[in-house]
Amino acid sequence: MPPFFTPNPGATPTGPRLGTLHTSHGEIQTPVFMPVGTAATVKAMTVDEMEALGAEIILGNTYHLMLRPGEKTIQKLGGLHKFMAWERPILTDSGGYQVFSLAQRRKLKADGVEFQSHIDGTSYFLTPERAIEIQEALGSDIMMVLDECTPYPVSESEARKSMELTLDWAKRSMTAVLRSRGSFVGDHPSQLFGIIQGSIYQNLRKECVERLLDLNDTKNVNEKRTTSAIGGLAIGGLSVGEPKEELYAMAAHTAPLIPAQFPRYAMGIGLPEDLVELVGYGIDMFDCVVPTRNARNGQLFTTFGEIQIRHSRYAEDPRPIDENCACPTCKKYSRAYLRHLYMAKEILSSRLNTMHNLFYYLSLMSQIREAIRKDQYEEFRRDFYRNRISADDATRE
Amino acid sequence: MPPFFTPNPGATPTGPRLGTLHTSHGEIQTPVFMPVGTAATVKAMTVDEMEALGAEIILGNTYHLMLRPGEKTIQKLGGLHKFMAWERPILTDSGGYQVFSLAQRRKLKADGVEFQSHIDGTSYFLTPERAIEIQEALGSDIMMVLDECTPYPVSESEARKSMELTLDWAKRSMTAVLRSRGSFVGDHPSQLFGIIQGSIYQNLRKECVERLLDLNDTKNVNEKRTTSAIGGLAIGGLSVGEPKEELYAMAAHTAPLIPAQFPRYAMGIGLPEDLVELVGYGIDMFDCVVPTRNARNGQLFTTFGEIQIRHSRYAEDPRPIDENCACPTCKKYSRAYLRHLYMAKEILSSRLNTMHNLFYYLSLMSQIREAIRKDQYEEFRRDFYRNRISADDATRE
Numbered sequence: 196m197p198p199f200f201t202p203n204p205g206a207t208p209t210g211p212r213l214g215t216l217h218t219s220h221g222e223i224q225t226p227v228f229m230p231v232g233t234a235a236t237v238k239a240m241t242v243d244e245m246e247a248l249g250a251e252i253i254l255g256n257t258y259h260l261m262l263r264p265g266e267k268t269i270q271k272l273g274g275l276h277k278f279m280a281w282e283r284p285i286l287t288d289s290g291g292y293q294v295f296s297l298a299q300r301r302k303l304k305a306d307g308v309e310f311q312s313h314i315d316g317t318s319y320f321l322t323p324e325r326a327i328e329i330q331e332a333l334g335s336d337i338m339m340v341l342d343e344c345t346p347y348p349v350s351e352s353e354a355r356k357s358m359e360l361t362l363d364w365a366k367r368s369m370t371a372v373l374r375s376r377g378s379f380v381g382d383h384p385s386q387l388f389g390i391i392q393g394s395i396y397q398n399l400r401k402e403c404v405e406r407l408l409d410l411n412d413t414k415n416v417n418e419k420r421t422t423s424a425i426g427g428l429a430i431g432g433l434s435v436g437e438p439k440e441e442l443y444a445m446a447a448h449t450a451p452l453i454p455a456q457f458p459r460y461a462m463g464i465g466l467p468e469d470l471v472e473l474v475g476y477g478i479d480m481f482d483c484v485v486p487t488r489n490a491r492n493g494q495l496f497t498t499f500g501e502i503q504i505r506h507s508r509y510a511e512d513p514r515p516i517d518e519n520c521a522c523p524t525c526k527k528y529s530r531a532y533l534r535h536l537y538m539a540k541e542i543l544s545s546r547l548n549t550m551h552n553l554f555y556y557l558s559l560m561s562q563i564r565e566a567i568r569k570d571q572y573e574e575f576r577r578d579f580y581r582n583r584i585s586a587d588d589a590t591r592e
Numbered sequence: 593m594p595p596f597f598t599p600n601p602g603a604t605p606t607g608p609r610l611g612t613l614h615t616s617h618g619e620i621q622t623p624v625f626m627p628v629g630t631a632a633t634v635k636a637m638t639v640d641e642m643e644a645l646g647a648e649i650i651l652g653n654t655y656h657l658m659l660r661p662g663e664k665t666i667q668k669l670g671g672l673h674k675f676m677a678w679e680r681p682i683l684t685d686s687g688g689y690q691v692f693s694l695a696q697r698r699k700l701k702a703d704g705v706e707f708q709s710h711i712d713g714t715s716y717f718l719t720p721e722r723a724i725e726i727q728e729a730l731g732s733d734i735m736m737v738l739d740e741c742t743p744y745p746v747s748e749s750e751a752r753k754s755m756e757l758t759l760d761w762a763k764r765s766m767t768a769v770l771r772s773r774g775s776f777v778g779d780h781p782s783q784l785f786g787i788i789q790g791s792i793y794q795n796l797r798k799e800c801v802e803r804l805l806d807l808n809d810t811k812n813v814n815e816k817r818t819t820s821a822i823g824g825l826a827i828g829g830l831s832v833g834e835p836k837e838e839l840y841a842m843a844a845h846t847a848p849l850i851p852a853q854f855p856r857y858a859m860g861i862g863l864p865e866d867l868v869e870l871v872g873y874g875i876d877m878f879d880c881v882v883p884t885r886n887a888r889n890g891q892l893f894t895t896f897g898e899i900q901i902r903h904s905r906y907a908e909d910p911r912p913i914d915e916n917c918a919c920p921t922c923k924k925y926s927r928a929y930l931r932h933l934y935m936a937k938e939i940l941s942s943r944l945n946t947m948h949n950l951f952y953y954l955s956l957m958s959q960i961r962e963a964i965r966k967d968q969y970e971e972f973r974r975d976f977y978r979n980r981i982s983a984d985d986a987t988r989e
Contacts, residue, residue, distance in 0.1 A: 272926065
C-alpha cells in the first residue's frame with residue numbers, strides 16, 4: 196500500500212515543509228487549508244465553485260450530519276461524497292467539539308457523552324466507537340478520534356484529567372478502526388488522526404504526543420500491522436480563548452514532537468497570520484470557519500488586511516475589494532455594490548463575499564507552498580506583514 | 593430610429609404572437625418572462641448565471657432602489673446596469689405598487705403619494721415626474737408610469753376613480769418622458785409603458801386603453817413627434833386576489849384592444865399555466881416573483897406540476913427534481929440532498945432551487961416561442977396540461 200503521507204525529503208524537523216496526502220479521492224498538497232462544509236455544503240458555495248477555486252479537501256461536521264439528515268440516510272444515498280456531489284477528499288471531525296459547544300443537556304461519562312440535539316432535543320449517545328462508525332458510514336477520507344477539547348483557562352490537574360480521557364478514547368478509536376480495516380480492500384483506506392490535548396502545559400502536550408505514539412506502536416505490534424493505526428496527529432484545544440502568544444508557543448512546542456512521517460494538523464486555525472506563523476513551525480493542515488463565516492458577516496480578507504464591507508466609506512467606492520485580487524468577485528463587482536448587497540441582506544452578498552474570502556485563503560496557501568518550494572519562506576512571511584503595514588489608509592478599515 | 597417593437601408580420605390581433613424588442617442593451621425575443629431583480633440582484637443568483645440561463649431582460653424595483661442604496665448613488669456609479677454588472681436590458685417599475693403594499697404612513701394626494709420607508713421610516717414623496725426621474729437615473733431600458741394598482745374587490749365607481757388617477761398620472765409621465773427625450777442622442781431611448789387599470793370591469797378596461805392611446809396621440813401631435821411617447825402598454829391590477837377566471841377573462845378582453853404595434857405586458861403574472869394561457873391571448877411580456885420566491889420556500893416547478901421539496905417523501909429520494917430537466921441543479925443533485933439543504937436552511941438551497949425554477953420558466957418561454965414559430969400553439973398547450981395530468985403519482989406532491 197502506498198504511504199498516506201509523503202513529506203518532502205529535505206524537510207527539517209521544525210521548519211515549514213511541503214508534502215502530499217494520498218487518499219482514494221485524490222492527492223492533497225500540503226500545507227493545506229480545508230474549507231469547512233458543516234452540513235454537507237460549504238455555506239453559500241456549489242461544489243463546482245469549490246473545485247474551480249482549487250480546494251483539494253473540505254471538512255464535514257459529524258455532529259451536524261449525524262443529527263440531520265443522519266449518517267444512515269447519507270450512507271443509503273452512496274456516502275457523503277455522492278450525497279453532496281463532491282468528488283475530492285473529505286475530512287470529518289468526530290462530533291466531539293460540537294457536542295461540547297452546541298448540544299443540550301450534555302452528560303460526560305467514561306464511555307462517551309450523552310446529549311440532546313440542538314435542533315429537536317432528540318437524545319444521542321456518542322462514544323469513540325460510534326464516532327468511528329458514523330464517520331465510516333459517511334465515507335470520510337480522514338477521520339478524527341473523539342476527544343474532549345479542553346477549555347481555557349484550566350488548571351494543570353484539570354487539563355491532565357481531560358487529556359487522560361482523550362487518550363483513553365484514542366485507544367478505543369484505534370481499536371475500532373483497525374477492526375474495520377481488516378475487511379478493507381483497496382489502495383487507500385480511510386485514515387484516523389489522533390488528537391493532542393494538554394491545554395497550555397508544555398509537559399502535558401509532550402506526554403500526550405508520546406502516549407499517543409506508544410498506543411499506536413502497541414496497536415501496530417499487537418495486530419501485526421505493517422501500517423499504522425493512525426495516519427496523522429492533530430493539535431487540539433488551540434484557539435479556544437488563550438492569548439495569541441500562548442497559541443503560537445504551544446504550536447511551536449508541539450509540532451516538532453510529532454514524527455516527520457505524520458501530517459500535523461492544527462484544528463480550528465485560523466486567521467491568515469496564524470496560517471503564516473504555524474506553517475513556519477511545520478504544521479501541514481488547517482481548517483477554520485473564519486473565511487466563510489466572516490464573509491457572511493461582511494469581513495473581507497485582503498493583502499492589506501481586513502475590511503468591513505458595511506462601513507459607510509464604501510457606499511460609493513467603485514473599486515473592487517482588493518485591486519490585487521483575481522477572484523470572480525473582484526473581477527466584476529465594486530465595494531459599493533457589495534456594501535449594498537450586505538446592507539440589503541441579499542443572498543448574493545454571502546455568495547460573493549465567501550467566494551472572495553475562500554479565494555484569498557486558498558491563494559495564500561498556494562503562495563505559502565510556492566515560497567517553501569523556493570526556500571524563501573522567511574521572505575514571504577516578511578512581505579506578508581509588510582503588505583499589511585504599508586497599505587494606503589484610504590483602502591483600509 | 594429603428595422601431596422599439598417589431599411583432600411578427602403574420603400575427604392575428606388575438607392569438608399568440610412572436611416579436612422582438614429593440615433596446616440599447618440588446619434585443620429581446622417575445623413572448624418573454626422577466627425574472628425579478630428587486631434590489632439590484634435576482635435573489636440568490638449572479639449575473640453570469642442569469643446570462644447562462646438565457647435571461648434576456650430582468651426587472652428592477654424602483655421603490656427598493658430609491659430607498660437603498662438610492663438612485664443617486666447608482667447614477668454616480670454608472671447606472672443600474674454597471675452597478676450590478678448586468679449588460680442586458682432592464683425594465684423598472686414605477687415604485688407605485690410597492691408604495692401601496694410595503695411603505696408605511698401612506699398619504700395619497702392628487703400630485704403623488706407621500707410615504708415612509710419600510711426600512712428606516714424616512715419620508716418620501718413620489719410623483720409621476722419623480723418616478724420618471726428616478727428610472728432615468730437608474731438608466732432603465734423600459735420605464736413604467738406611476739399608477740395606482742386598483743385593489744380587489746372594488747366597486748365600479750371606486751375602480752373608475754382609481755383609473756382616472758392612473759390616467760392623469762400617465763399624462764404627466766408622458767410629458768416628463770418627452771421632455772427628457774428632447775436631449776436624447778442615440779438609437780434606442782428609454783421606453784415608457786402606460787398601464788391599463790379598470791379592475792374586472794370590461795367597460796373600464798376598454799375606456800382606459802382608448803384614453804391612454806388618445807393621450808399618446810395628442811402628445812405625439814402636440815410635440816410634433818414621429819415616434820410615440822409610449823412604447824408599450826401593460827395590463828395592471830391583475831392577480832391581486834380575483835378568481836382565476838376573472839384574471840383570464842380580463843386579459844383575454846384587454847389584450848386585443850391594444851394595437852399590434854405595442855408590446856403587451858401582463859404585470860406580476862404568474863404561474864406557468866398563466867403564462868401559457870395569456871400568451872394565447874396575445875400577451876408578450878411577463879414578470880413575477882413566483883419562480884424565485886417560491887424556490888426559496890422550497891416549491892419547485894416541473895413538467896409534471898409543482899413539488900414541495902420539504903416533504904418527507906423526498907428524504908431518501910435519489911432522483912433529480914425532474915428527470916426531464918437539463919438544469920445545473922437537476923444534472924448534479926438529488927431530491928434527498930435538496931430536501932436536506934432546505935431543512936438545514938442552507939443558502940445553497942435557495943441557490944439550487946432558484947436556478948431550477950428560473951431554468952424551468954425560461955425554458956417554458958423558449959418552448960412557447962418555438963410552438964408559435966411552428967404554428968403549433970394549441971398542441972403545445974394541450975401537451976403542457978397533459979404532462980401534468982399523466983404524471984406518475986410517486987413523482988408528485
